[in-house]
Amino acid sequence: MRQSQLFTKTRKDVSKSEEATNARILLKAGYIDQLMAGVYTYLPLGYRVIRNIERIVREEMNAIGGQEILMPALHPKSVWEETGRWDTIDVLYRFTTHYTGMEVALGSTHEEIVTPTAKKFVASYKDLPFATYQIQTKFRDEKRAKSGVLRGREFIMKDLYSFHTSEEDLDAYYEKAIEAYHRVYKRLGIGSTTYKTYASGGTFSKYSHEFQTLSPVGEDTVYVCHDCKIGVNEEIIHEMDGCPECGAKLEQTTAIEAGNIFKLKTKFSDSFGLSFTDKDGTEKPVYMGCYGIGISRAMGVITEFFAEGDSKMTWPEEVAPFKVHILALNTDKEDVMNTAEKLYQDLSSTGTEVLYDDRDERPGSKFSDADLIGIPHRVVVSSRSLEQGGVEYNGEVISLPDLLTKLSA
């Protein structure tokens, strides 16, 4: 894309009252725009990041058999009454419609929706197991939205639900999901600091698991073993005598919750009467699991991890809005513009995603904007580089053919 055509611009300043690094970087770089507390528009650059995160998550969910669907965000009161959660989830947006006086909710999670749907298709052990997921906007009436996109009232989330004939089958799938989650975080660039963390199982089971990205700005306190890359959530630390995997002493730190997986077992199956007839002819409840990843929060976590101050950022390759950023420095020089244009065309024709800064701006502005936007590969085309026989990449001048070989998709 030609940067001159991008309708957003970078901003030199954002309000000093906004302290969160992810918010400052993403606002300054023109990735997001705030509508109200905890509610943001994803602008072209930001939405490209969101779609890249979604793509990675989709690929890994598909790899463990997840079938993608899209459920409603608008829910009738009745399904939430079935589980008794209409009155107990305080973050649930509830309201009465104007015309019909019907009471409805905006979805904060979707067990109440997916379970009745599954019931319509599950009758026999032959119909199980399966897993289905969606990537959708969730609504949660947080008492206090904060930290930029890390805790919003409206956010994008992937939620996968699995359905099984037995607890053993659920357990086996749960382990597969853990591996898939590790692959997701690795591809997001935060694999090395995202630890599987033991957390309270709530009413469902002994433990659930979170995926916690270690961060000084994290709002969760976790106790970690760096050798095993395992953590223990604050709420259950009293039950642990050390690392649950190797027994070593745990170190206290802060982290951002990047994912959360639960064994729901039969809690929701029981509420909705989701059962199947087994081989022996007896009726049994379906075992369920649920597995969440905050997509928009992941964008914030990645920003926090890769930002340097609030003016410099480098996106990991797979999530970056573009792979290559071409800066044409001397816009009044025909040979510079011709070379940059050819490079832009050649790279684009191989499928490489390129942001081409063709704007009539001074070099300083272009460098500053590029630092902020954070595209991982930067190519500088200038009179100086052409005199030296090529373009600049990674601090050295290389020829166009060599560059194309390196950066072509």
Next chain:
RNA sequence: CGGGGAGUGGCGCAGUGGCUAGCGCACCUGGUUUGGGACCAGGGGGUCGCAGGUUCAAAUCCUGUCUCCCCGACCA
């Protein structure tokens, strides 16, 4: 929801009762510039969050209200 801070051109800010509300950035016109956010000259853009009150006079004082940010509590 408790505590704190803040709402003033598009953005960031200054302005503690008294001229026609300023500054930087951005924007428009002309010119000079071009390797780390250029410079000169000229120009446009504001019911000072909203509502009420006090006063000869309110961005400024008082009351209410809305909103944003931070801390805490909360976070199926």
